Amino acid sequence: MNFTVREARPPDFTAVAEWLQPEASDLSGAGLRLPVPLAPPEFERQVQTCDGRSYVLVVGADPIAFGQYALDGESTVQLWRLIVRKGFRRMGHGSALCALVMDAAVTATGARAVTVEVDRDNMAARNLFAARGFQVVTAESDDRTLYMRCMVRQSRAPQG
Numbered sequence: 001m002n003f004t005v006r007e008a009r010p011p012d013f014t015a016v017a018e019w020l021q022p023e024a025s026d027l028s029g030a031g032l033r034l035p036v037p038l039a040p041p042e043f044e045r046q047v048q049t050c051d052g053r054s055y056v057l058v059v060g061a062d063p064i065a066f067g068q069y070a071l072d073g074e075s076t077v078q079l080w081r082l083i084v085r086k087g088f089r090r091m092g093h094g095s096a097l098c099a100l101v102m103d104a105a106v107t108a109t110g111a112r113a114v115t116v117e118v119d120r121d122n123m124a125a126r127n128l129f130a131a132r133g134f135q136v137v138t139a140e141s142d143d144r145t146l147y148m149r150c151m152v153r154q155s156r157a158p159q160g
Helices: 010-026 040-047 093-109 123-131
Strands: 004-007 052-059 062-071 076-084 113-119 146-153
Touching: 004 123, 010 052, 010 062, 010 076, 052 093, 062 093, 076 093, 093 113, 093 123, 113 123
Parallel strands: 076 113
Antiparallel strands: 004 052, 052 062, 062 076, 113 146
């Protein structure tokens, strides 16, 4: 399946919020840092408060995955809200989105590390991040959430 990636636009936030409505009970531990269910205007307001950028994977004209990064210190970015639309999961889109958002974040900021917080019970997410080189930071983790970090091999100068 061919897809493109682009920065998210207001209609994308509405679409993603609508994906989350029927799955609210399944997403309580998904690391969204959002109360779910969440009305589309509130979702848009919440995600636009992040100090970073938001991206979507698009097939045709339809977004199928959403992700963000935010600054997490001087030389670190954190991945947030990596969400793949139901019906498009387990097809490699989460991995592609993770790689694309990581690359965009490192290119834009010059970060030397990328972090993520993952629910301990979310084995799919844990495996996805481990496959991308993330390691658990035990000192930053708790009973519910694993804090994971990936050191970037080659730091890039931020693009302005």
